Amino acid sequence: MAAFVATGCTAARALVAPPPRAALDARPAASAFAGTPLRSARAMVVGSAAPTLAARSWHGATMAVEGVKEPVVPVLMGSKADLPRCRKIADELAALGIRAELHISSAHKTPVRLMAMVRAYEADGRPKVYVAVAGRSNALSGMLDCAVKAPVISCPPYSDAFGGADLYSSIRMPSGVAPALVLDPSGAALLAAKILGVTNRGLAAKVGALQKANRDRLYFDDADAQSHMYLRTIADRRTGVNGSCMLESNLGVGRNVRSGKVRDVYELDDETLLLVTTDRQSAFDRVLAAVPYKGQVLNLTSAYWFSVTEDIIPNHMLSVPHPNALIARRCEPFPVEFVVRGYITGSTETSLWKNYAAGSRDYCGLSLPEGLVKNQKLDANVLTPTTKDDAGDRPISPAEIVSLGLMSQADADTCAEAALALFARGQALAAERGLILVDTKYEFGRDSDGTIRLIDEIHTPDSSRYWVAASYAARMAAGKEPENVDKEFLRLWFADACDPYKDEVLPEAPADLVDELSRRYVMLYEIITDKVFEFGRSADSKTVRASLPQ
Numbered sequence: 001m002a003a004f005v006a007t008g009c010t011a012a013r014a015l016v017a018p019p020p021r022a023a024l025d026a027r028p029a030a031s032a033f034a035g036t037p038l039r040s041a042r043a044m045v046v047g048s049a050a051p052t053l054a055a056r057s058w059h060g061a062t063m064a065v066e067g068v069k070e071p072v073v074p075v076l077m078g079s080k081a082d083l084p085r086c087r088k089i090a091d092e093l094a095a096l097g098i099r100a101e102l103h104i105s106s107a108h109k110t111p112v113r114l115m116a117m118v119r120a121y122e123a124d125g126r127p128k129v130y131v132a133v134a135g136r137s138n139a140l141s142g143m144l145d146c147a148v149k150a151p152v153i154s155c156p157p158y159s160d161a162f163g164g165a166d167l168y169s170s171i172r173m174p175s176g177v178a179p180a181l182v183l184d185p186s187g188a189a190l191l192a193a194k195i196l197g198v199t200n201r202g203l204a205a206k207v208g209a210l211q212k213a214n215r216d217r218l219y220f221d222d223a224d225a226q227s228h229m230y231l232r233t234i235a236d237r238r239t240g241v242n243g244s245c246m247l248e249s250n251l252g253v254g255r256n257v258r259s260g261k262v263r264d265v266y267e268l269d270d271e272t273l274l275l276v277t278t279d280r281q282s283a284f285d286r287v288l289a290a291v292p293y294k295g296q297v298l299n300l301t302s303a304y305w306f307s308v309t310e311d312i313i314p315n316h317m318l319s320v321p322h323p324n325a326l327i328a329r330r331c332e333p334f335p336v337e338f339v340v341r342g343y344i345t346g347s348t349e350t351s352l353w354k355n356y357a358a359g360s361r362d363y364c365g366l367s368l369p370e371g372l373v374k375n376q377k378l379d380a381n382v383l384t385p386t387t388k389d390d391a392g393d394r395p396i397s398p399a400e401i402v403s404l405g406l407m408s409q410a411d412a413d414t415c416a417e418a419a420l421a422l423f424a425r426g427q428a429l430a431a432e433r434g435l436i437l438v439d440t441k442y443e444f445g446r447d448s449d450g451t452i453r454l455i456d457e458i459h460t461p462d463s464s465r466y467w468v469a470a471s472y473a474a475r476m477a478a479g480k481e482p483e484n485v486d487k488e489f490l491r492l493w494f495a496d497a498c499d500p501y502k503d504e505v506l507p508e509a510p511a512d513l514v515d516e517l518s519r520r521y522v523m524l525y526e527i528i529t530d531k532v533f534e535f536g537r538s539a540d541s542k543t544v545r546a547s548l549p550q
Contacts, residue, residue, distance in 0.1 A: 071127040071196045071203065073100045073189075076114075076144065078134035080104060085157050085185055086133050092189035096206045098196065107139035114140075118147050127199065129192040131155055132179065138169040141179040151195050152179040155188040216434025217470035220527070227523035233535050234518045237292035238511065245279040245290035246324065246539040253545060261287070262298065262462060267330070271448060272318070275299075275326045276544060281509075281517070282462075283491045284348060284500035285393070289509035295539060296323035297521040298460045304529045305458040309425055313418040315454040316445070322547035323537050331445030331455050335406050337393065338419035339384045341439040342427060345375045345465070347488070347495055350386055350393050352439075365397030375482055381423055383416055386441075414452055415444045426459045433527050435485065436472060440464035461486045461524050485524050490517050 073093055075086045083102070090100035105114040121128065130152045132141035141154035156170045170181055182188040190207070197204035236242040248259065254268040261282035266274040277295040281288045303326065306317040316328040345353045352363065353374050361368045364384040385401060386393040396404075401412045419442045430437040441463050443456040457463050468483035475482055490513055494500045497507050522533045537543070 069126045071098055071129075071200060073098055073129050073131060073192050073196075074121055075100050075102045075131045075133065076117075076140060077102070077104050077132075078106045078108075078140055082133045082157055085155070086131075088185040089131055089133070089155065089189045092186050093192065096189075096193050096203065096210065098189075098193060098203070107134070107143045108137070111143070114143065115147060118144065122148055122150075127196055129153060129195050131188055131192060133157065135159065135167065135170065141170065142173055142177050145173075145177050145179040153188050153191055154179040154181050155183065155185060156181075158183065213434075213470045216468075220434050220468055220470065223523050223527050227519050227526070230519055230522055230533075230535070231515055234292045234515045234522075235511075237535075238290075238514060238518075243538050243540065245292055246276075246295055246541075247278060247280060247290050249276040249278060249544065250541050251276065251545045251548075252541075253548065261285075262295070263456075268327070271330050273316075273328045273330050274548070275328055277324050277326070279539070281487065281490070281514075283487065284494065286500055286506065288490065288494060288500075288506065289514050291514055291521070292518045293533075293535065293539075294462075294518060294521055296537070297525045297533070298457060298462050299324055299326055301460045301525050301528060302326070302457040305426070305460075306454070308429070309422055309454070309458065312421045312425060313444075313454050314451055315458075316447075319549075321549065322544045323534070324539050325544050325547065327549075328455070329447050329453065331447045331453050333388070333443060333445040333455060334411065334415065335388050336396070336401055336412075336415075337386045337388055338415055338442045338444070339386055339439065340381055340419050340423040340442070341378065341384055342381045342423070343375060343377050343436075343438045344372050345438060347491055349501065350384075350395050352382075352384060355395070364395050365399055375476060381420060381427075383419060388443075411446075411452065415442075418442070418444070418452075418454065422454070422458065426464075430459075430466065430528070431469065434469050435524075435527065436467040436469050436482075438465035438467055459528075461521050466524060485520050485527075487517055489513070 073089075075089055077083065077086050083104075086102050090102060093100045103117060105117060107114055121130075128150045130144050130148060130150060132138075132144050132152060132154050133156065134140035134154075135156035135158070138154065138156055141152055141156075145152040154170050156167055158167065167183075173179065180191060182191055190210070193203060193207050193210075197207050233242065237245060249264045251266060251274075254266040254274065257265045257267045257273070259265070262278055262280050264276045264278060266276070268274050277299040279290045279292060279294045281291045281294065299320065300323055303317060303320045306315045309315070316331055318327045318329055320326050339350075341352055344356060345351065347354060355363050356368060356372060357374070361370070364382075366382055366384070383398065385396050385398060387396050387406070396406075398412060398416060401407050402409050407415070422442060423437070423440060426437045426440065437459065440459055442454060442458065444452055445455045446452050464486065465488060466485040468485065471483050490509065493509070493513060494506065500506060525531075525533055
């Protein structure tokens with residue numbers, strides 16, 4: 001900036017105005033703006049595919065770009081030392097689908113070349129925002145802002161060589177010069193995208209999605225940090241210091257109809273059932289462990305989802321007298337589980353991915369294409385029903401449900417339609433909370449009035465798979481498993497430690513994994529319902545019975 005102070009405003013304006021022809025002719029041949037080989041003046045393009053040299057040729061001080069005018073962010077740096085910082089900005093822009101073009105040109109050392117480049121950009125007609133990366137004596141962002149109509153963002157690199165004083169020239173711009181100052185490269189890219197998004201709805205939507213993902217990441221991390229504080233309480237329940245896990249119930253009321261994988265069902269009268277959700281952890285059609293507070297989480301989570309989906313299909317819930325207990329309308333269950341999937345994943349014998357990886361392309365009546373990747377999002381949600389056999393679940397097609405006499409066509413259609421609608425509602429509400437509802441299962445039954453109702457449970461971490469939305473894309477790109485908030489990690493441990501389908505005796509689940517599963521279940525309940533989980537209620541049979549209406 002010293003040169004501007006010494007020579008006055010006239011010299012500074014001369015840099016902005018078109019230079020004399022002789023000045024352009026006197027440029028070093030290495031600049032090569034007039035030829036198609038760009039050499040040292042070439043644009044380092046990051047983002048969408050670069051156009052051919054013929055479509056992006058320099059003619060004196062004009063760059064001609066043919067075709068659709070897509071947004072561009074020229075990123076100008078003072079020296080090669082700034083290249084890593086500029087590449088970070090370009091990578092962030094590329095993630096939003098924005099083309100970045102990187103150039104090295106110093107306002108102090110090559111001002112004529114810089115201004116020729118700027119005039120070419122101003123003439124090409126593309127929507128743009130400039131980013132200047134230069135520090136210490138930052139003339140670059142000031143010169144740019146004076147010379148262009150588009151916004152300029154200054155993102156100077158920090159150096160402690162001057163105790164931070166090298167940022168002063170970026171902070172203290174003269175009047176009439178107004179580049180935005182953003183010190184973080186990611187922030188500079190985001191601001192550029194926001195500005196371009198003002199007139200580009202598609203880009204604005206991408207920015208909104210990015211900001212939501214950032215918020216979701218913070219919300220999830222906060223819930224994760226808070227729930228880690230519960231581990232001591234969870235361990236105390238597991239070891240019997242503070243109550244004990246409920247493996248089974250013995251209420252002495254009504255008639256015990258059956259004990260399922262997780263729930264004990266009592267018949268209170270001809271029209272009413274009592275469902276007691278225990279802490280039994282089931283997978284591979286086996287009981288794997290007793291998980292503290294699991295029964296309360298499942299019961300209360302189902303109660304929440306029953307209440308927010310009853311406009312889609314009636315359900316069996318009448319009341320929740322205790323965190324582990326639900327009083328329900330008695331229904332005759334259909335012998336089919338309606339499994340809905342939005343992604344191809346899973347490790348069990350009935351999972352879509354395990355069957356696909358084994359070579360199956362015709363699954364539950366679906367014709368699956370080649371080339372699917374584990375954990376990939378499907379083009380549309382799909383229905384993959386299974387039977388409810390005592391010997392284990394078996395995949396079945398919708399057509400077989402009817403042909404085998406398991407359900408009538410009308411009933412099957414009603415349940416299938418409801419299952420897909422329930423899943424779509426669950427996905428939408430989960431997305432609002434930063435989660436992906438990956439897959440789940442629904443059960444239906446008919447009451448004494450002939451009404452088909454949703455029964456059992458809905459969207460619990462036991463019946464459903466949840467992933468963290470904020471990290472899904474990045475982890476998929478890196479070939480990693482998605483962050484899950486369900487029991488999949490415990491299933492994977494048993495799958496690695498034994499053959500859970502064939503081994504007669506299973507190894508004991510590690511205590512730290514059991515406690516971690518409990519923590520995740522509680523965390524998921526709090527994220528979904530936006531309520532604080534109450535640990536105080538005892539889960540023994542006496543307490544549950546005392547809570548029942550007399």
